[in-house]
Amino acid sequence: MIAPVRRLRHVRRATAVCALGAALAACGSAGTSGPARPAHARPAASASPSASHPAVLTPGPGGLTPVFEHGPRDRGKTVALTFDADMTADQGPRAASGEHFDNPDLIGTLRTLKVPATVFMTGRWADQYPAQARSLGHDPQFEVANHSYSHYAFTSDCYGLPTVGAGRMRQDVERAYASLRKAGVPHPLPYFRFPGGCYDRQALRALSAVGVTAVQWDVVSGDAFATDADAVRRQVLDGVKPGSVVVMHCTRSAAPTTERVVRAVVPELRKQGYRFVKVSELIAETNGHR
Template sequence: MIPRVRRIAALCALGAALTACGTAGGGRPAPAASSASPSAAGPPVLAPGPGGLTPVFEHGPRTRGKTVALTFDADMTADQGPRAASGEHFDNPGLIGALRELKVPATVFMTGRWAEQYPAEARDLGRDPRFEVANHSWSHYAFTADCYGLPTVDSGADAMRAEVQRAYASLRKAGVPKAMPYFRFPGGCYDRQALRALSGLGVTAVQWDVVSGDAFATDADAVVKQVLDGVKPGSVVVLHCTRSAAPTTERVVRTVVPQLRGRGYRFVKVSELIGQTAGNR
């Protein structure tokens, strides 16, 4: 989750600033080209970049039909335990229930700290074929400096790699049987150093091309408009499933889903979009 002091909605109406946080704009590496290759042993991933650099995926092909992936960040930072103990809700069962009711597949990027706080919910999501669970770091600390007010991971490749590995360990301990080889940088912030640090872990970094603006939003209609205005064939939409900090998201989903279906869109998981990319070279 992006802290209130520098929330994306305040940066620009369409959230372009957040998208640029992890893309070629602002001096960061461009996303990987359409070079995905489904593995016979597991889910499709993008091929590494030059020198084995961790690949970055932002959206699927624009010409393979009207598909769209809704993704949800299950955020909880390492220092938020006391807030959870005092009653703050970092989960959102109502949202998950709405996705099930509407029969919408989705990808959940989960921090290890969230899985430790809500192991039963993590296990439930991980065992439901409608969802796929992916890695969002353990602590939700940023992998670059000056990332929307987030604390930063200790400098050095070892610390960054440990964040990813520890998160996978937490997901396994919570009962997620097959966490996906996809990683979302906290805040969406990365640079070449971060991509190099994660090289060799076999993960594809997953960004997005549509910022919902649901973080700290109180106007569900504004979020709905931003999503509907932004979606294109192959889009990846970033939303959140943290009840206290994204209170409108369930309402947004209940509105957006039927409208996009009315436009002919089919909802898919991120893995399907990456798999489509393999056939679009």
């Protein structure tokens, strides 16, 4: 049974995710009938992460897919910037008409600033931009993880998103991995980010056989369709704590200020003593935290 305080906290986070923008097809209304939140999985003892052996969490109670939100708060000033490369299964015509769901300038800025990052990529995005997916997958500065194939919701009340039936959830995730590998990503990580951040026990159970760790966040950047880069910058800086996971977007048309936000946020956080790491490193720190 989920403790009421955890459930309420999930509702508040869902509402915050909504502020990211329903226009990313990841948002709508949230209420107390929203997805339940499981207790955190117990960290597993794990070696330092590598491309072939990344750190993961052990399954939760009953074998449920474990959920990771942030790293330890008392192991130094580390922070992970994560970027969702969103593209839904039915957005091909929009891409063909010239809409940009990628953001090469953002990736270039991360490279120039030498900021490691984790990209949660939909299979449809990898299908559309295979050269960029391959480049990210072969660059040791980045790690590529799974964000579903179609960016459809894994619960029935996820902000108006079309939904994936329980019987197709595993297939959707496995299809995304197939697209990532086909695009040339050699080692997509066993991490999964639910579209919209929406999940419940049924979704965690459906993915248990895939062997992924579900990765959420504790800092919402608010970059989706934002026009005020400085407001997004302040929101990130106000939210970051040691071990934080920041959610941002790698989608030019839907998050046009993100590259400018990164250019502003990175030097400020470094000035405050923060070190940028990938999600796999935060999970490894969590595994070693007793």
